[in-house]
Amino acid sequence: MIEISNKQEDDIFYIVVKGDVDASSSIHLDESINQATQNHKKILIDCRELEYISSAGLGVFMSYINELEDKNIRLIIYGLSEKVKHVFQILGLDQLLTIKSTEEEAKSLLDGI
Amino acid sequence: MLSRNQISKILASLGIITWFLLVILDTLSIYRGSTNIFFGFSGLLPRAIFIVIFLFAFSFYRLEIGKGDISNINDLIWKVFVTGLIATIGSLITRYLLMIAQYKPALLNKILVHIIYDVNSGLLIIFLTSTYVVWKKLILYQKSKNLIRFWNSYEIMLLLSLALTFTDYHLFDTFFNLVLVVLLVFAIILSVNLKWVAYLNFKQKWKSILLIGLIILYLWYYFITITDFSNRFNPSINIADNVTILATFAFAFLYAAFSILVLLFNLPTSSVFEQKLEEVINFQKLSQTTNTKQDEEQIYEILLESSVSAVLASGAWLEIEQNGSFDKNVLYHRVSPGRKEKIELNIKDHFRDKQILPSPIKTIRKSQVTVDLKDEEFRSALILPLFVQGKQYGELCLLKDLPDGFNKEMIEIIRSFVNQASISIENYQLIQEAIENERYKEELEIAKRVQRSLLPELLEKNDDFEIIAFSKAAAEVGGDYYDTYRIDKNKIALIIGDVSGKGTSAAFHMSQMKGIFQSLSQMDLGVKDFMIMANKAISNCLDKKSLITASYYIIDFASKTITFSRAGHCPTLYYDKQGQLVKFFETNGLGFGILRNDKFNEYVDVYNLKYSSGDIIFLYTDGITEAKNKDGAEFGYERIAKHLEKYASKPLEEIKDRLVNKIYDFCGSQTPEDDFTLVLIKFI
Numbered sequence: 001m002i003e004i005s006n007k008q009e010d011d012i013f014y015i016v017v018k019g020d021v022d023a024s025s026s027i028h029l030d031e032s033i034n035q036a037t038q039n040h041k042k043i044l045i046d047c048r049e050l051e052y053i054s055s056a057g058l059g060v061f062m063s064y065i066n067e068l069e070d071k072n073i074r075l076i077i078y079g080l081s082e083k084v085k086h087v088f089q090i091l092g093l094d095q096l097l098t099i100k101s102t103e104e105e106a107k108s109l110l111d112g113i
Numbered sequence: 114m115l116s117r118n119q120i121s122k123i124l125a126s127l128g129i130i131t132w133f134l135l136v137i138l139d140t141l142s143i144y145r146g147s148t149n150i151f152f153g154f155s156g157l158l159p160r161a162i163f164i165v166i167f168l169f170a171f172s173f174y175r176l177e178i179g180k181g182d183i184s185n186i187n188d189l190i191w192k193v194f195v196t197g198l199i200a201t202i203g204s205l206i207t208r209y210l211l212m213i214a215q216y217k218p219a220l221l222n223k224i225l226v227h228i229i230y231d232v233n234s235g236l237l238i239i240f241l242t243s244t245y246v247v248w249k250k251l252i253l254y255q256k257s258k259n260l261i262r263f264w265n266s267y268e269i270m271l272l273l274s275l276a277l278t279f280t281d282y283h284l285f286d287t288f289f290n291l292v293l294v295v296l297l298v299f300a301i302i303l304s305v306n307l308k309w310v311a312y313l314n315f316k317q318k319w320k321s322i323l324l325i326g327l328i329i330l331y332l333w334y335y336f337i338t339i340t341d342f343s344n345r346f347n348p349s350i351n352i353a354d355n356v357t358i359l360a361t362f363a364f365a366f367l368y369a370a371f372s373i374l375v376l377l378f379n380l381p382t383s384s385v386f387e388q389k390l391e392e393v394i395n396f397q398k399l400s401q402t403t404n405t406k407q408d409e410e411q412i413y414e415i416l417l418e419s420s421v422s423a424v425l426a427s428g429a430w431l432e433i434e435q436n437g438s439f440d441k442n443v444l445y446h447r448v449s450p451g452r453k454e455k456i457e458l459n460i461k462d463h464f465r466d467k468q469i470l471p472s473p474i475k476t477i478r479k480s481q482v483t484v485d486l487k488d489e490e491f492r493s494a495l496i497l498p499l500f501v502q503g504k505q506y507g508e509l510c511l512l513k514d515l516p517d518g519f520n521k522e523m524i525e526i527i528r529s530f531v532n533q534a535s536i537s538i539e540n541y542q543l544i545q546e547a548i549e550n551e552r553y554k555e556e557l558e559i560a561k562r563v564q565r566s567l568l569p570e571l572l573e574k575n576d577d578f579e580i581i582a583f584s585k586a587a588a589e590v591g592g593d594y595y596d597t598y599r600i601d602k603n604k605i606a607l608i609i610g611d612v613s614g615k616g617t618s619a620a621f622h623m624s625q626m627k628g629i630f631q632s633l634s635q636m637d638l639g640v641k642d643f644m645i646m647a648n649k650a651i652s653n654c655l656d657k658k659s660l661i662t663a664s665y666y667i668i669d670f671a672s673k674t675i676t677f678s679r680a681g682h683c684p685t686l687y688y689d690k691q692g693q694l695v696k697f698f699e700t701n702g703l704g705f706g707i708l709r710n711d712k713f714n715e716y717v718d719v720y721n722l723k724y725s726s727g728d729i730i731f732l733y734t735d736g737i738t739e740a741k742n743k744d745g746a747e748f749g750y751e752r753i754a755k756h757l758e759k760y761a762s763k764p765l766e767e768i769k770d771r772l773v774n775k776i777y778d779f780c781g782s783q784t785p786e787d788d789f790t791l792v793l794i795k796f797i
Contacts, residue, residue, distance in 0.1 A: 023615060030658075054613075055611075055613030055614060055660070056613060056614055056658070058613070058660070059613050059614070059659055059660055060658060062658070062660055062706075063657050063658045065708070083747075090662075090681060090682075090683060090684065091660075091662065091681040091703070091704045092681050092702055092703035092704055092707065093703075093704075093707065095701075095703065095716060096703070096707065096708070
């Protein structure tokens with residue numbers, strides 16, 4: 001089961017992901033990120049309550065890498081549990097996506113730009 | 114065996130012959146004198162002949178009509194009518210001849226008169242027996258055992274009464290009367306079986322009334338004629354004085370009279386019966402849609418049509434929700450969309466006035482509602498919600514131009530239509546789901562077969578090493594893959610991979626990976642070039658959101674080195690015999706398909722190491738490490754490391770078996786959620 005919610009703070013768009021991202025629920029994540037990338041240049045993805053992500057979910061993130069670069073969008077993922085972070089690391093996605101531990105770190109990185 | 118046709122022809126012929134015989138005898142007797150006793154035979158002969166003629170006629174008609182194929186009511190009555198008509202015309206002709214014959218010489222006159230009498234008798238017998246048989250068919254239109262028994266006893270009695278012909282009893286003699294009365298009583302009791310009337314429609318009833326009316330006319334005519342003739346001519350057989358004939362006359366007349374009365378009285382209600390019949394047919398139509406491949410739209414159309422005709426609505430609509438979208442599919446009958454809106458507002462007002470459910474027309478009302486409208490055209494409405502599988506999917510609204518136009522029966526019949534339509538739709542939906550499922554299952558089967566066929570049957574081996582592999586597929590096909598390739602005498606290429614996602618697309622990507630591995634390995638490229646080229650090749654094959662993890666190894670037995678690279682795959686576990694420890698290769702690497710251009714090349718890291726005898730390489734997919742137990746905890750990396758450490762000295766088969774069992778025990782089942790695969794290599 002997945003629960004995705006959005007909020008806007010100043011010029012930062014937040015996507016909050018809770019639960020599991022598997023093959024069926026990855027569609028919702030995809031929709032969310034897609035909508036976010038249409039209108040925003042600064043996106044933070046709150047994964048503090050992300051329990052599990054399957055290869056389908058990772059594929060969703062992966063599919064936006066080019067778009068993020070082309071449109072000059074800053075997307076930062078934060079709050080990953082050790083387990084989930086490990087999954088990103090094994091795949092090597094941590095070298096292509098920006099991953100931070102806390103919201104503060106993520107925000108300060110955005111502000112720095 | 115003679116066919117029915119042949120037998121009936123024979124009977125007819127015999128009957129006619131016998132009748133001729135009677136005529137001849139009659140003529141001869143008159144010729145010989147005016148007595149009724151002739152040729153030394155007693156007066157019983159003509160009577161016997163008469164009985165025989167009667168029986169022949171009776172059997173003939175019994176066979177022709179009684180056992181015949183005509184079961185259409187109107188056709189049967191028509192047959193009687195025609196027979197009566199012919200008989201009557203025949204009789205009228207004889208009357209005419211009689212008028213002319215009065216001018217002939219006396220003897221000839223007498224003979225002629227008797228012949229005419231015999232002709233009339235013959236015609237009467239034909240008319241009566243045919244009528245009798247048809248009436249029997251009508252009475253037995255809806256049979257019951259008792260009815261049949263009762264009828265048979267009547268028929269036997271009637272036929273037995275023929276015996277009285279031999280006697281000299283006359284009408285108004287006690288015995289004669291007794292027999293006649295008994296037969297009459299039976300006839301009356303039998304004549305109340307008029308169920309066939311209900312099955313005729315309005316037009317057919319009128320036709321029957323007409324025909325039977327004329328039949329009564331013929332009967333009356335004949336009665337008059339025969340009694341008149343009998344009184345005037347003193348014939349050898351006085352037909353008018355015969356119990357059987359009189360009883361049959363009476364029966365024919367009684368039943369005809371009853372039929373006409375019942376037909377007349379049933380005319381007003383015949384429309385109701387027809388309507389009920391139509392309802393049943395419509396109901397059948399609705400339920401038959403489950404058998405044919407009619408789609409939902411047709412079910413709705415039939416529902417609307419049937420409902421309108423069942424209650425004689427002057428207008429109606431059927432509103433259907435379309436799968437959660439805002440579009441509504443509406444079928445109209447004599448109501449325009451604008452009108453519908455007006456009427457809907459009207460109804461809403463009605464509810465507001467009465468302070469019942471102030472909600473819009475589509476509510477969670479489970480039952481029907483009747484409403485009196487203040488519309489110029491429609492004065493009452495019946496609204497029924499339609500449910501399928503517990504969800505409301507639409508609403509049926511019927512309109513009539515009189516107030517309070519829907520009685521209880523109408524509401525009931527509409528409800529049964531709606532229910533049947535709901536069942537039909539539910540069945541249709543279930544069938545669609547089942548078909549979808551079947552298709553999906555078939556797809557999975559294909560994918561599984563593809564996947565199985567891609568894994569190598571035999572692994573490349575050598576005297577320098579042992580290798581063993583194990584792969585267990587999940588219920589839903591995944592994308593685990595491993596393979597070996599012998600590059601040359603001393604070098605072997607090895608790959609283990611995992612395609613993201615499940616199902617048929619994962620299996621197909623796997624086969625593409627196999628193709629790439631098999632072709633590129635041939636070229637002896639070296640690990641880095643393999644990775645770069647493999648990424649390029651597979652990136653062109655994958656869809657946007659898919660990726661493949663892999664680990665690629667080239668083992669050189671001459672130099673005893675392993676060269677490898679990890680493309681996002683689970684880190685390989687290595688047992689170092691000399692150091693007596695296990696370790697994971699913590700190497701960098703990006704999965705295939707993540708960067709689909711040359712940028713990928715920067716992320717390729719290649720590693721070398723020398724192996725020694727007794728070392729073990731353990732390759733696996735994440736199906737093992739991510740296998741969950743019932744509490745949701747994962748099998749994890751620790752466990753496999755510990756396992757390898759513990760059993761490193763054992764034969765590969767044993768290491769593998771123990772691990773597989775451990776995983777099964779951990780998960781509590783032998784069917785994993787994700788594929789898991791492992792490859793063990795031990796250097797000798």
